[in-house]
Amino acid sequence: MSKHYALVIDDERDIRELLTLTLGRMDLIVETAATVAEARQRLTERRYALCFTDMRLPDGSGQEIIALVAAQYPETPIAMITAYGNVDAAVDALKAGAFDFVSKPVDISVLRRLVQTALKLSEEKRAEQSNSGSKLIGDSAPMNELRATIAKVARSQAPVYIAGESGTGKELVARLIHELGPRSTAPFVPVNCGAIPSELMESEFFGHKRGSFTGAQTDKDGLFHAAQGGTLFLDEVAELPMHMQVKLLRVIQEKAVRPIGARAEVGVDVRILSATHKNLARLVELGSFRQDLFYRINVIELKVPPLRDRREDIPKLAGRVLERLGKDNGTAPARLEPEALKALLSYDFPGNVRELENVLERAVALCENNSIGIGDLRLAAGERAASVAAEAWANTPTPTAGAYAEPRPPAYAAEPPEDEGFPSDLAAAVAETERAAIMKALEATRWNRTAAAKQLGLTLRQLRYRLEKLGIE
Numbered sequence: 001m002s003k004h005y006a007l008v009i010d011d012e013r014d015i016r017e018l019l020t021l022t023l024g025r026m027d028l029i030v031e032t033a034a035t036v037a038e039a040r041q042r043l044t045e046r047r048y049a050l051c052f053t054d055m056r057l058p059d060g061s062g063q064e065i066i067a068l069v070a071a072q073y074p075e076t077p078i079a080m081i082t083a084y085g086n087v088d089a090a091v092d093a094l095k096a097g098a099f100d101f102v103s104k105p106v107d108i109s110v111l112r113r114l115v116q117t118a119l120k121l122s123e124e125k126r127a128e129q130s131n132s133g134s135k136l137i138g139d140s141a142p143m144n145e146l147r148a149t150i151a152k153v154a155r156s157q158a159p160v161y162i163a164g165e166s167g168t169g170k171e172l173v174a175r176l177i178h179e180l181g182p183r184s185t186a187p188f189v190p191v192n193c194g195a196i197p198s199e200l201m202e203s204e205f206f207g208h209k210r211g212s213f214t215g216a217q218t219d220k221d222g223l224f225h226a227a228q229g230g231t232l233f234l235d236e237v238a239e240l241p242m243h244m245q246v247k248l249l250r251v252i253q254e255k256a257v258r259p260i261g262a263r264a265e266v267g268v269d270v271r272i273l274s275a276t277h278k279n280l281a282r283l284v285e286l287g288s289f290r291q292d293l294f295y296r297i298n299v300i301e302l303k304v305p306p307l308r309d310r311r312e313d314i315p316k317l318a319g320r321v322l323e324r325l326g327k328d329n330g331t332a333p334a335r336l337e338p339e340a341l342k343a344l345l346s347y348d349f350p351g352n353v354r355e356l357e358n359v360l361e362r363a364v365a366l367c368e369n370n371s372i373g374i375g376d377l378r379l380a381a382g383e384r385a386a387s388v389a390a391e392a393w394a395n396t397p398t399p400t401a402g403a404y405a406e407p408r409p410p411a412y413a414a415e416p417p418e419d420e421g422f423p424s425d426l427a428a429a430v431a432e433t434e435r436a437a438i439m440k441a442l443e444a445t446r447w448n449r450t451a452a453a454k455q456l457g458l459t460l461r462q463l464r465y466r467l468e469k470l471g472i473e
């Protein structure tokens with residue numbers, strides 16, 4: 001069993017030594033701090049299985065530390081060391097979030113019991129956290145393997161690159177890596193790199209100073225700042241334009257950002273996770289993604305398998321989705337008729353789990369008597385389903401039709417404007433054309449957003465962004 005660490009915070013050297021000795025005999029590795037400042041520092045350095053703090057410290061109070069631990073390190077039990085008979089202080093400590101207290105002079109048998117309880121508590125908290133792994137549904141061999149890898153990489157601080165088709169659960173995986181790791185109490189900040197206009201990217205990522213460009217009316221913190229101490233998840237990382245790739249590489253190497261218009265750089269402590277449904281290694285070969293950045297973000301690569309490679313997970317996933325939809329609608333979960341389940345099991349799901357969710361949501365709305373028949377699923381014909389998504393991966397675009405090339409003309413023929421005159425409101429006219437094109441693609445694909453995005457030469461994310469912007473449900 002791995003050893004547990006304990007932190008003893010007391011300005012009296014005798015107490016520190018006594019507790020170090022006693023706890024050491026209980027197989028704990030003890031570290032000490034004599035001030036609030038030192039304790040804060042220690043707490044950022046490691047996860048303690050247990051903490052003890054004195055009430056009065058030269059630069060603050062034990063209460064302060066208890067509140068800090070309760071808020072930021074909830075998995076660490078903390079006990080207050082109080083003067084004998086000081087009931088009020090003990091009660092206050094418990095109210096602030098301490099799990100127990102010990103009175104001076106310390107009684108060794110009381111201390112022993114307290115340590116045992118604390119360690120149990122600490123284990124329970126950890127188990128609770130690792131339970132969040134159950135958010136990832138599926139018991140197939142690839143999913144079990146994925147879960148084990150997630151648990152392993154969560155402990156490391158290395159950048160992880162999550163590869164996999166659209167809708168396979170890459171963002172979910174990124175969240176789990178964050179939640180199961182030591183940064184779980186700090187923010188998880190997801191960024192869709194495909195949805196930020198290129199000219200705003202630098203300011204979004206690094207922030208800006210007031211007046212640094214037209215429109216910069218106030219100081220603004222960037223995404224790196226928002227993720228300080230936590231995790232920044234770069235989704236659709238293949239969509240980063242070249243100039244941002246260079247800047248990002250620098251930030252990762254220097255661990256510092258310089259907001260636009262600022263003189264000095266600011267240090268950042270952020271773990272980088274990234275994902276794309278494209279084949280990033282191919283994009284590197286084609287020259288549209290920098291190799292040096294690829295190596296930096298791809299220290300560990302994690303592959304999320306497509307749903308058609310783990311069909312045995314479909315019934316459980318469908319069950320969970322139907323349960324959730326039932327709850328949302330205030331009804332019992334809809335039932336899948338055997339034929340419908342059979343159809344789901346043999347469908348290819350180019351849009352993976354997200355498509356399964358969409359298919360079921362539509363089916364619940366269409367079905368009668370809360371029972372989903374094969375017709376309610378409206379699955380696309382077999383050949384069409386044959387892996388639109390897999391194509392995005394395998395046929396990663398040639399340099400001319402690449403991620404940074406001009407968008408391809410859509411597969412449907414855009415109709416030339418009937419009137420040769422100028423529109424009186426260009427923005428509205430553009431939005432109208434965009435809406436018409438999107439609606440046409442959606443109807444042609446029976447609202448299969450993955451397939452529609454493909455037809456429009458967009459990523460699914462880009463399509464979703466536009467749907468939201470145009471208010472298309």
Ligand SMILES: Nc1ncnc2c1ncn2[C@@H]1O[C@H](COP(=O)(O)OP(=O)(O)OP(=O)(O)O)[C@@H](O)[C@H]1O
Pocket residue numbers: 135136137138164165166167168169170171172173235276277317353354357460461
């Ligand atoms: N194994 C899973 N268990 C439960 N839900 C899942 C699983 N995989 C995916 N999902 C659900 O499917 C949806 C899509 O997942 P997510 O957004 O993580 O996919 P993605 O791979 O990041 O997609 P994209 O490439 O489009 O960004 C989400 O609602 C997510 O909760």
